[in-house]
Amino acid sequence: MIRLENVTKQFGVVKAVDQVNLHITPGEFLVLIGPSGCGKTTTMKMINRLIDPSAGRILIKGKDISAEDPIQLRRQIGYAIQEIGLLPHMTIADNIALVPRLLKWPKKKQRQRVEELLEMVGLDAATFMHKYPRQLSGGQRQRVGVARALAVDPPIMLMDEPFGALDPITREQMQDEFIKLQEQVKKTIVFVTHDMDEALKFADRVAIMNHGKIIQCDSPEMILRRPANKFVRDFVGSDHTLKQLSLIKVKEAMITDIDTLHPDNTIAQAKELFKRGSSNIVVVAKTGEAIGYINREDLNKTPEDRFVSEITVNSISTVASDKTLKDALTVMLKNDAGYIAVSDENRKPVGLITSSRLRQIVSEPRLNSREEQ
Amino acid sequence: MLQYILTHQAEFMVLLRQHVILTCSAIGLATSIGIPLAILASRIPFLERPVLLLGNLGQTIPSLVILALCIPFLGIGFAPSLAALFLRAILPILMNTFTGIKNVEHGIIEAARGMGMTENQILWKVQIPLTVPVMIAGLRTAVVQAVSLATLAAFAGGGSLGDLIQQGIMMVDQERLMTGAVSTAALALLADFIIGLLQQWLTPQGLKISA
Ligand SMILES: Nc1ncnc2c1ncn2[C@@H]1O[C@H](COP(=O)(O)OP(=O)(O)OP(=O)(O)O)[C@@H](O)[C@H]1O
Ligand SMILES: [Mg+2]
Numbered sequence: 374m375i376r377l378e379n380v381t382k383q384f385g386v387v388k389a390v391d392q393v394n395l396h397i398t399p400g401e402f403l404v405l406i407g408p409s410g411c412g413k414t415t416t417m418k419m420i421n422r423l424i425d426p427s428a429g430r431i432l433i434k435g436k437d438i439s440a441e442d443p444i445q446l447r448r449q450i451g452y453a454i455q456e457i458g459l460l461p462h463m464t465i466a467d468n469i470a471l472v473p474r475l476l477k478w479p480k481k482k483q484r485q486r487v488e489e490l491l492e493m494v495g496l497d498a499a500t501f502m503h504k505y506p507r508q509l510s511g512g513q514r515q516r517v518g519v520a521r522a523l524a525v526d527p528p529i530m531l532m533d534e535p536f537g538a539l540d541p542i543t544r545e546q547m548q549d550e551f552i553k554l555q556e557q558v559k560k561t562i563v564f565v566t567h568d569m570d571e572a573l574k575f576a577d578r579v580a581i582m583n584h585g586k587i588i589q590c591d592s593p594e595m596i597l598r599r600p601a602n603k604f605v606r607d608f609v610g611s612d613h614t615l616k617q618l619s620l621i622k623v624k625e626a627m628i629t630d631i632d633t634l635h636p637d638n639t640i641a642q643a644k645e646l647f648k649r650g651s652s653n654i655v656v657v658a659k660t661g662e663a664i665g666y667i668n669r670e671d672l673n674k675t676p677e678d679r680f681v682s683e684i685t686v687n688s689i690s691t692v693a694s695d696k697t698l699k700d701a702l703t704v705m706l707k708n709d710a711g712y713i714a715v716s717d718e719n720r721k722p723v724g725l726i727t728s729s730r731l732r733q734i735v736s737e738p739r740l741n742s743r744e745e746q
Numbered sequence: 747m748l749q750y751i752l753t754h755q756a757e758f759m760v761l762l763r764q765h766v767i768l769t770c771s772a773i774g775l776a777t778s779i780g781i782p783l784a785i786l787a788s789r790i791p792f793l794e795r796p797v798l799l800l801g802n803l804g805q806t807i808p809s810l811v812i813l814a815l816c817i818p819f820l821g822i823g824f825a826p827s828l829a830a831l832f833l834r835a836i837l838p839i840l841m842n843t844f845t846g847i848k849n850v851e852h853g854i855i856e857a858a859r860g861m862g863m864t865e866n867q868i869l870w871k872v873q874i875p876l877t878v879p880v881m882i883a884g885l886r887t888a889v890v891q892a893v894s895l896a897t898l899a900a901f902a903g904g905g906s907l908g909d910l911i912q913q914g915i916m917m918v919d920q921e922r923l924m925t926g927a928v929s930t931a932a933l934a935l936l937a938d939f940i941i942g943l944l945q946q947w948l949t950p951q952g953l954k955i956s957a
Contacts, residue, residue: 462950
């Protein structure tokens with residue numbers, strides 16, 4: 374989709390971007406990250422020709438963009454930057470409809486699109502359409518910025534720290550919404566950020582830059598597990614184990630061979646399960662929800678004609694299967710639990726996460742061993 | 747004072763009319779030349795320095811000197827007065843428009859460019875609307891200056907309420923002096939008020955909200 378070939382940009386004596394090669398595939402979410410001044414913004418601006426490279430070339434859909442009209446090119450590429458980019462003298466509707474207006478869409482279509490986009494980014498169209506940027510909070514303006522970039526449904530989006538100026542809570546909320554949005558719209562995105570957590574959250578691939586060069590361009594997992602050099606390792610930070618957990622979904626890592634018992638099963642039935650080698654037993658209610666677990670010692674001390682309900686330890690925490698392992702760990706720490714149940718969307722237990730399982734995952738030497746199991 | 751106006755009604759009205767005509771023509775001329783010139787200068791990089799230099803230099807020359815310098819070239823009467831007023835008025839209009847356009851936040855322009863606006867669209871749809879408040883502030887300064895400077899036209903034989911002041915001084919006629927001075931001041935206040943309304947009316951709605 375986008376290909377950078379030996380792209381260099383020199384400002385006087387400063388090599389802002391130095392021999393960069395990148396190939397961004399359709400639908401890919403590529404994050405550019407690196408210390409301040411490393412050339413992220415410059416790299417991005419060369420893609421919509423706000424800056425022209427000093428050497429090398431950039432191809433979009435196979436066509437060299439230096440031969441294309443920059444105005445036409447830019448109208449086909451969504452561009453979102455920090456909130457500063459909204460035009461203060463135009464209403465929110467006019468800001469969002471900026472490119473549609475340039476492309477002379479009919480009025481009615483423009484209006485429909487504005488309403489649609491505002492709803493898409495979680496703002497009530499009737500309330501916000503006729504307001505001005507200065508009447509909005511930082512978070513709301515940021516949403517408008519994203520909506521504006523999506524206005525003509527461009528296949529490519531360039532985003533330069535679009536959530537940079539937000540407080541941490543709003544930021545995280547916007548990030549989560551943005552992930553959902555991207556699942557719907559499936560754009561090819563080049564995203565610049567300073568924030569490693571943000572990068573890991575969004576990226577299909579992360580390109581780490583320093584002094585104008587791409588040091589490593591890899592999947593978040595590879596960046597965390599196999600940093601190319603000390604610079605990447607330092608940049609990722611010492612909490613990379615935790616970061617790694619945030620990359621893995623609970624459902625990918627959980628122990629799935631669990632057995633379930635009902636409270637009115639007999640102890641004999643429970644023993645039978647253990648004899649067959651089952652070690653992960655969850656007690657579930659009639660409604661299907663996990664309600665607790667049983668200990669083997671309790672089981673052995675109890676006569677066989679009694680019921681499971683009598684020895685059930687009625688405390689088990691659950692985590693949804695689409696959460697990350699970091700979320701699972703948080704639940705475990707909060708409840709001081711050695712293991713927790715994983716529930717699907719119907720709250721039925723579908724697996725378990727145990728502390729030993731977590732330890733095993735972070736120490737896995739090989740990347741894909743998880744999937745190979 | 748009222749007494750004076752009533753008894754010299756015809757004469758007063760002539761002077762008032764001359765004063766207003768002088769000021770209005772100077773402002774009209776200064777605006778219609780100053781604003782396009784400023785826009786042009788903002789678009790042509792090598793004009794930036796000379797314009798700024800000229801603007802700053804011009805503002806430091808006393809008004810009376812400008813008037814005096816005009817007389818040898820334009821003689822006595824309406825022309826040198828108009829020229830002096832024009833030169834005084836064009837500076838704030840030109841400078842405010844120019845710096846206003848130049849100072850529009852870079853991020854806003856970059857965003858507009860990134861969206862695919864042409865340079866002309868950026869100028870007319872972004873830079874100029876955002877500059878309106880500054881532009882009108884310049885106009886306001888120009889108008890108030892021009893109204894008071896027009897009194898000096900009396901020295902150049904241009905005819906204005908300044909005549910009353912000049913005569914008042916020479917004839918030690920308090921009444922006449924006060925009439926000239928007070929009515930000039932009133933005219934300046936009125937002009938200021940009108941420009942204030944204009945500013946309200948022309949400033950884009952979204953900019954009236956304090957950020
Ligand atoms: N227009 C310009 N003229 C001269 N030098 C520039 C220009 N734009 C960028 N630079 C320089 O190029 C280098 C890279 O800048 P760039 O804006 O791409 O960095 P960045 O990675 O986006 O940094 P940040 O994270 O601070 O936004 C810097 O050293 C910067 O000073
Ligand atoms: Mg940057």
